[in-house]
Every structure is written in structure tokens, then in C-alpha cells.
Amino acid sequence: MYYRHTLDYQYPERSDEHMITVKHLRDTHFDENYEYLEKGAWHKFKRGVLWLALNLLAFPICTIRHGLKIYGREKLKKNKEAFKKGAITISNHVLMWDYLCVLKAIRPHLQYHPGWKTNFEGPNGPLIRWVGGIPIPTGDRKAMGKFQQAIGDVLKNDYWLHFFPEGSMWFYYPDIRPLKKAVFKYAVRYNKPVIPITLSFRPRKGLAKLFGKTPLVDLHIGDPLFADQSLPAAEAIEKLHKEAYHVMQVMNGINVGDPTYNVDQNIETYKKTM
Numbered sequence: 001m002y003y004r005h006t007l008d009y010q011y012p013e014r015s016d017e018h019m020i021t022v023k024h025l026r027d028t029h030f031d032e033n034y035e036y037l038e039k040g041a042w043h044k045f046k047r048g049v050l051w052l053a054l055n056l057l058a059f060p061i062c063t064i065r066h067g068l069k070i071y072g073r074e075k076l077k078k079n080k081e082a083f084k085k086g087a088i089t090i091s092n093h094v095l096m097w098d099y100l101c102v103l104k105a106i107r108p109h110l111q112y113h114p115g116w117k118t119n120f121e122g123p124n125g126p127l128i129r130w131v132g133g134i135p136i137p138t139g140d141r142k143a144m145g146k147f148q149q150a151i152g153d154v155l156k157n158d159y160w161l162h163f164f165p166e167g168s169m170w171f172y173y174p175d176i177r178p179l180k181k182a183v184f185k186y187a188v189r190y191n192k193p194v195i196p197i198t199l200s201f202r203p204r205k206g207l208a209k210l211f212g213k214t215p216l217v218d219l220h221i222g223d224p225l226f227a228d229q230s231l232p233a234a235e236a237i238e239k240l241h242k243e244a245y246h247v248m249q250v251m252n253g254i255n256v257g258d259p260t261y262n263v264d265q266n267i268e269t270y271k272k273t274m
Contacts, residue, residue, distance in 0.1 A: 002253030003201045004174045004274070005215050015177040015270040016167030022122035028135075030117050032142035036134050036150035037112070047110060050130055054103060062100045067208065070105045072221030079224050082193050086158040087224070090183060090244065091197040092252075093164035094173050095217065098199055099131065102162060105197065105219050112154045113162040114147075155190040165244075167267075172201060172215055175273045176248045178265040184240045188227040196222035196244055198251040220251045241265065 012019050028034070062068060076083070089111065091102055099113065112132035119128055120135045134150055137143035154161050165179035176198070187194050201215035208216065225243055227236045245265060246256075254261050260273045 018168045030137040059104045067216030089162045089195045093169040111160040111162045193224040200252045
């Protein structure tokens, strides 16, 4: 489960810093007037078309491209009563297509997910919106208020919401970087279960070596985590934050005492392992 590649990626210094550049194609004002969460009949129709497109095209292509194997789907069925009013899924962010991997893993659920606003102004912006992307505004308090309202609407309406709490995508990074605490604030505030999901890697073998050098992908679904509502909110958030970080590392085969097991969630001081 714990495979470390030897590809020559140069990872950023700060754990939530982006390692990709996005071609800027459009200027979008992510202010208080922007529709962060699309609604209405047209939106529902587009989501229906999306579900067909995912199953007929995206999921098969993603599976072939990454050699995707999914483990733990039985946990979704086992805990379906706990998910009747929605859930928050979280995962490490290590592929351009990892959100598609997550969607395949949790099907038939469709999600919404907050994302880096730069991506919405690039070539894939319309597609990201189509699959439930909600851009995260910066530098505008009123805009952030509208964004927070959109996230609240998703959770109050019992939809599923996905976060990449590491804050940025690092290609094939094998370890779990620090998780941003805001994710767990939502889980506590709206009393939603958190489903940890991790992506880990395995080497290509045999004929698979002929089709690329990047590792193949294993996706693991963990047991749901629940906020301790008996605690004050700040303590419940901290507890859930630490628990999720530990669980995600263990799910990827990184255990307490291993050289790369990390307890420090300080983004500023995180030490890269590759």
C-alpha cells in the first residue's frame, strides 16, 4: 500500500502551495454577486446529464488511465443510515483526476466541492463547475460570506460535499500533508459525518510498464468519523482534525513510529518527505 515513486517531481516548499500553473482564459468576478451554488431546473438537468457522462465516459477512462482500484465501498452501504442527511468526504490531492476517482468510489452520490478559484478561470473552468465546483474567493469579506452561505446550503440540504483539505494538488505525493481545519468546522457546525478517503500508489508491472511511468492508483474508503458534539465547538473541531489526520495516514500504510508519520499539522513548518 505504501509505495514511494522515484519520479523527478519538484514539490513546493509550503504544503498548501500549488505546483501547477493554469492558463488564464477568462476574468470572473468572484464577489458577493457571483452565483457560488447553482440552483434551479436547468442546473438539475445538467447534473442528470453529468451523471450519465460520468458513468459512460469519465469513470471508464479514469479507471483505465490510472489503473484505479477501489477498496472499502462496503463501508458506504454499512453506514448508509448515517449518510441519509449527507456527508463530507475528504481526501489527499495527488492527481488532476482524483476528484473523478472519488466520485466513482462514492457513486451513486454526486457531490459539490470547493476549489481553487484560479482553476475556474482556466480551460477546465466550465467542466469544474459542472461537476459541482464552488470557487473559493479571496480578499473580499462579502464574497467569502456568500461562499460560506453556499457551503451551508449544500450541507443544510443534505447533499454530499468533498474537500481536499491539504489545500493544493501535488502529483503522486505519497504522504498526507497537513489538513486545513476549516473542513472540520463545517462538520461540527452542521453535524455531518466525515468519510476519510485516501489515494495511494502501486508500481506498474508487466505490460502496464509499456503505457507510462506514473504509478497506478489505489483508493481506500475509511469508516466515517463523527464530531463529538458533547465538547465545545473548538475542542470538537480540534479532536476531529487530529483524528482524521491520523486515520488518513494509517489508511495509506503510514503508522505511528514510521519515519514519515507526522503529527505536526502546521502548514508553515511542514517538512517535505520527497
